[in-house]
Structure formats: C-alpha cells, structure tokens
Amino acid sequence: MARTAVRGRLSWQVAEVAAITEETHSVRTIALNLPDWPGHHAGQHLDVRLTAEDGYSAERSYSIASADGEPVAITVERLEDGEVSPYLTQELRLGDQMEVRGPIGDWFTWSPHDGGPLLLIAGGSGVVPLRAILRHRQRSGSGVPVRLLYSSRTLADVIYREELDQYRGHAEVRYTLTRAQPPGWAGFSGRVDDAMLARVAWPASRRPLTFVCGPTAFVEAVAELLLARHYPASRVKTERFGGA
Amino acid sequence: MALDGNAIGGLLLEIFGSDMTSAQATCASCGAVSPVAETMAYVRSPGTVVRCRRCQSVLIVVARVRGLNCVDLSGVAALEAHPRP
Structure with a gap:
C-alpha cells in the first residue's frame, strides 16, 4: 500500500x-x-x-x-x-x-447570475480579487448594485486608484485611510467599524452578497461586524492572506 | 497566523482532483458544517493543518513525504463536494 x-x-x-x-x-x-x-x-x-x-x-x-x-x-x-x-x-x-x-477556488468568486446587491470590503492588497469582480461586473454589463469599502494605510497605498475612481457612477467606491489622511480628506479615516458600516453597508433585509478580503485580523473584525448587523453568514464570503 | 481554506485550494485540488473550497465539511467533533473555504488553515507548519472555525478541532492534516501527499481526514465526519440543495 x-x-x-x-x-x-x-x-x-x-x-x-x-x-x-x-x-x-x-x-x-x-x-x-x-x-x-x-x-x-x-x-x-x-x-x-x-x-x-x-x-x-x-x-x-x-x-x-x-x-x-x-x-x-x-x-x-x-x-x-x-x-x-x-x-x-x-x-x-x-x-x-x-x-x-x-x-x-470556486467559493470566493462572483458571476452576474449570483446577483447582489454586492458589498465588497478590502483591506490593503485584499482589493485584488475584488477588483477582478468589479471589472467582471462592468465588462458583463451587469446592473447588480455594488459598493466597495477599501481600507488602506494612506492614499498613496491605494492600489488601482485611477481605475476605481472611474467606476464612480456605476459603483459606489469609498476609501478609509488608517494611517494618514491628506489635507481636506473627505473620505473615511481609521479602521472599519460599525459606524462606518452603518453608512456603507446595505441593509441586511436586502440580503447582500458580501466579499471580504484582507489580512486575517482585518477579515475577522469585519466579518464579526457584519454578522452583528444580521448579515446571513452563508452570504458573507471571506478570504484571508495572513500577516500585516 | 491562521489563513482560511481558500489558501489550501491548490493543495486540495491536487489531492482530490476537483476544487474543494466550496465543499461542505462536517466537523467530527462538534458537528459544525461549513464550506472548506471558511475553515482555519495553518500552512506554515511542517504539514498543513485545517481546523474547525467553531471548536478549533483538527479537521484535516496533509503531510508531504517524498513527493506524496499523506492525507488525514479523520477529523471530518463528512466532506461533500457537491452538496445537494
């Protein structure tokens, strides 16, 4: 044997x-x-x-x-x-x-027939697979409503910023800067918390489909906040990449 | 630090021949049922260890010996790749 x-x-x-x-x-x-x-x-x-x-x-x-x-x-x-x-x-x-x-990986994926509304929450380079989802939604002509909340250390650390800003009008893109904010910054500051989600997250009654990707500690914290907001666990998909 | 079952998708695909991240794993200790993607995975140890997110019990251990994967599935009561609706 x-x-x-x-x-x-x-x-x-x-x-x-x-x-x-x-x-x-x-x-x-x-x-x-x-x-x-x-x-x-x-x-x-x-x-x-x-x-x-x-x-x-x-x-x-x-x-x-x-x-x-x-x-x-x-x-x-x-x-x-x-x-x-x-x-x-x-x-x-x-x-x-x-x-x-x-x-x-066929779990952390989205296609137009999965529907929405979509809530995408990224920590740092956790934005990468969510960018693929945004691009796929755009290219496929899907009208599924989507919101992206992207947590980054500074504005200079925001990946794909030019592209993400172009989605405005088709997708709601919000940034939170955790370490430093440029003068006159009108976006969010600090770590993702319940008050931020209260302004960004879809109401649980709309049964949003949520993708969270980032460092392990970020993902755990955000997933906990979403479950506390009565998001159904089966529609909160998470992906962790460890350190930072 | 723990990753999740997405991180071992390649390893499980190599072992099972199909993508297992959506497969439903039933913990033999506490009975929790969850997609493999949402389990806890430790990939930096000498082998790969997968634990139940609810009770932390070991679900799967994979050790690579001379190019062969030795897979211990005794921590899962069921692993269903195509769950019935």
Whole structure:
C-alpha cells in the first residue's frame, strides 16, 4: 500500500511575464502569458512556484487581478520580510518565467447570475480579487448594485486608484485611510467599524452578497461586524492572506 | 497566523482532483458544517493543518513525504463536494 497515496493531478505550467505595471511604491501588477490557461472566474487565485538553482523552491498564492476572459494578471505587494514577493516586485523582468498552477477556488468568486446587491470590503492588497469582480461586473454589463469599502494605510497605498475612481457612477467606491489622511480628506479615516458600516453597508433585509478580503485580523473584525448587523453568514464570503 | 481554506485550494485540488473550497465539511467533533473555504488553515507548519472555525478541532492534516501527499481526514465526519440543495 506504500504507493497508494495520491499523486498530483493539478499540473504546473510555465508562465512568461508579458507586462509589468507599477501600481504603488510597493505593489505591481504582473501580466502573464499562459498558453494552456483554461480560463478563470473573478475572485479566483493561482499558485506561483519559484525554484532556485540549488533546487530550493517556494510556493505562494496570489489573487488573479483580471476579470473572466481577460489575460491572467496578478497583483503582488512587497512584504519586507517576504521570500517571494521581493523577487516578484523588484527583480522580475519582462520575459522572465515562473511556474504557475490554477485557477484555484470556486467559493470566493462572483458571476452576474449570483446577483447582489454586492458589498465588497478590502483591506490593503485584499482589493485584488475584488477588483477582478468589479471589472467582471462592468465588462458583463451587469446592473447588480455594488459598493466597495477599501481600507488602506494612506492614499498613496491605494492600489488601482485611477481605475476605481472611474467606476464612480456605476459603483459606489469609498476609501478609509488608517494611517494618514491628506489635507481636506473627505473620505473615511481609521479602521472599519460599525459606524462606518452603518453608512456603507446595505441593509441586511436586502440580503447582500458580501466579499471580504484582507489580512486575517482585518477579515475577522469585519466579518464579526457584519454578522452583528444580521448579515446571513452563508452570504458573507471571506478570504484571508495572513500577516500585516 | 491562521489563513482560511481558500489558501489550501491548490493543495486540495491536487489531492482530490476537483476544487474543494466550496465543499461542505462536517466537523467530527462538534458537528459544525461549513464550506472548506471558511475553515482555519495553518500552512506554515511542517504539514498543513485545517481546523474547525467553531471548536478549533483538527479537521484535516496533509503531510508531504517524498513527493506524496499523506492525507488525514479523520477529523471530518463528512466532506461533500457537491452538496445537494
């Protein structure tokens, strides 16, 4: 029975870097050329594997930043004590290759027939899969009402700001800045709390479909606030990416 | 720090051959039923450990030995990939 354990069935493929867009001082979007990509849904992620010359390898998961039908792109934030993200955000060049497997995750996804109204709540780079959802909603012509509450340290740390601001009129986009606010800042300040949700969140009676993504502590705090507002747990989808 | 079941979607897809993040896991200790995506996952330990969000009991342990995944599912009473409506 020694060989009855299951061998890998999800295969790694080689991706080539097709484009790099610097989003903020510590965040970049990497578009990948993946000839055998089966297609993905907004909200899914992929795994990246980097292997050093000595055979040491490291794997990380990154949310897919692009909508259904768009070429695959990931958005990566540099973590100062990270092992993989400093390479991806500082060393990686056009034409470089890396191993990728995916798409992964059919729980934290949205498609127009899932309906809404949608409430998207992001902490830091947790905005990445939510941006894919916003783009998919826009591209598919869905009229599902959507609100995004995006918590960021400073305005300069806001990822996709230009694009998100363009959604205004089609989507309600609100920022809260936790560390510093520019003079005359008219948005929210500080961490997401119940008073903020009282102004942004749909009434529970509308049975909103909610996606929360961010660092673990952020997601736990927000999910608790939503449940206290009587949001049905089955319609609050969460994704945590650990530290910070 | 605990992540959630989304973070082990790739590993479970490799093991089960289909996406398991929406699968409903029933905790063998407390009976809580939840999507795998909403369980607690510890991925930085030598193996991968999945715990029940309600009672913290171990649901799944995966250890990789010489390229083979050894999977301990004894903490789940049921794991239903396509829950009936």
